[in-house]
Amino acid sequence: MTQLSAAQTKPSDGKTLYGGKGTRRITVRDIALAKERGEKWPMLTAYDAMTASVFDESGIPVLLVGDSAGNCHLGYETTVPVTLDEMTMLSAAVVRGTSRALIVGDLPFGSYQEGPVQALRSATRLVKEAGVGAVKLEGGERSHEQIRLLVESGIPVMAHIGLTPQSVNAMGYRVQGRGEEAAQQLLRDAKSVQDAGAFAVVLELVPAELAAEVTRVLHIPTVGIGAGPDTDAQVLVWTDMLGLTSGRVPKFVKKYAALREVMGDAAKSFAEDVVGGTFPLDEHSVH
Numbered sequence: 001m002t003q004l005s006a007a008q009t010k011p012s013d014g015k016t017l018y019g020g021k022g023t024r025r026i027t028v029r030d031i032a033l034a035k036e037r038g039e040k041w042p043m044l045t046a047y048d049a050m051t052a053s054v055f056d057e058s059g060i061p062v063l064l065v066g067d068s069a070g071n072c073h074l075g076y077e078t079t080v081p082v083t084l085d086e087m088t089m090l091s092a093a094v095v096r097g098t099s100r101a102l103i104v105g106d107l108p109f110g111s112y113q114e115g116p117v118q119a120l121r122s123a124t125r126l127v128k129e130a131g132v133g134a135v136k137l138e139g140g141e142r143s144h145e146q147i148r149l150l151v152e153s154g155i156p157v158m159a160h161i162g163l164t165p166q167s168v169n170a171m172g173y174r175v176q177g178r179g180e181e182a183a184q185q186l187l188r189d190a191k192s193v194q195d196a197g198a199f200a201v202v203l204e205l206v207p208a209e210l211a212a213e214v215t216r217v218l219h220i221p222t223v224g225i226g227a228g229p230d231t232d233a234q235v236l237v238w239t240d241m242l243g244l245t246s247g248r249v250p251k252f253v254k255k256y257a258a259l260r261e262v263m264g265d266a267a268k269s270f271a272e273d274v275v276g277g278t279f280p281l282d283e284h285s286v287h
């Protein structure tokens with residue numbers, strides 16, 4: 001289908017993914033229609049109910065309970081140690097904190113690599129115990145059968161190709177799809193997940209020109225992270241984009257706030273008030 005600009009096709013009833021007035025839960029069907037309209041959309045990660053409620057009230061249509069919770073929420077070095085129990089608990093909290101966003105639960109390392117049956121058992125926990133509307137898993141051709149069984153079983157799947165952080169011990173954190181051979185492999189991976197029935201695909205750390213080509217070739221939406229401006233959607237890790245992550249953040253991150261400084265300054269003000277005896281005042285006391 002030819003891509004039309006959002007301005008040309010934006011429905012007058014405001015049913016756009018971002019800025020839409022609807023309050024019902026967004027579905028994968030809504031996501032598919034956005035690509036037909038040529039509408040770009042934002043996705044953020046969330047790991048807890050409170051943060052998720054802020055993003056939901058801000059109109060972010062899709063929230064990913066990413067296994068980046070490993071390094072951004074749970075204090076691990078990487079996403080590799082994250083368990084399905086942990087993802088289930090965090091996903092349930094994000095579902096409870098939201099009413100409009102589609103919640104996508106990331107399947108952690110080791111919960112789907114054994115094969116389609118293991119993937120279905122794991123995804124079913126996220127759907128039944130946490131209430132997610134979709135799951136995400138890493139891998140293109142190598143995850144084709146897993147995606148196919150989940151989709152056949154009624155669980156929408158977001159795929160994730162390019163840099164797949166659960167494979168950090170094998171591939172490191174390097175740009176993927178550079179050079180003709182790697183670009184052809186990425187295109188095969190993209191088509192493979194689409195053929196398996198994925199409703200969207202994350203493209204992580206791939207050259208912008210290649211991400212644009214994948215976006216043109218596929219009929220399902222692409223969600224870029226470090227993949228240039230031409231993907232259908234963009235995702236960032238929330239602690240990175242709000243300036244809360246400690247230490248290094250990837251260079252594709254844009255920092256929209258400085259929460260680390262805001263929170264640190266507030267903690268110091270509280271401490272100084274307590275030490276100096278200026279908190280609590282009478283107005284904060286009961287008599």
Ligand SMILES: Nc1nc(=O)c2c([nH]1)NC[C@@H]1CN(c3ccc(C(=O)N[C@@H](CCC(=O)O)C(=O)O)cc3)CN21
Pocket residue numbers: 067068071072079163165173174175205237240245249250251252
């Ligand atoms: N805080 C955080 N942000 C993320 O975006 C993120 C996570 N954690 N954890 C899970 C994965 C891992 N991701 C990563 C991790 C490292 C790089 C990285 O080091 N990138 C280099 C570029 C490498 C290259 O040029 O080849 C960089 O400097 O950005 C990128 C994405 C993305 N995801």
Ligand SMILES: CC(C)C(=O)C(=O)O
Pocket residue numbers: 045064065066067068069106160202225235236237
């Ligand atoms: C970076 C996104 C796509 C992710 O998989 C995560 O946050 O775990």
Ligand SMILES: [Mg+2]
Pocket residue numbers: 066067068079106
């Ligand atoms: Mg992830």
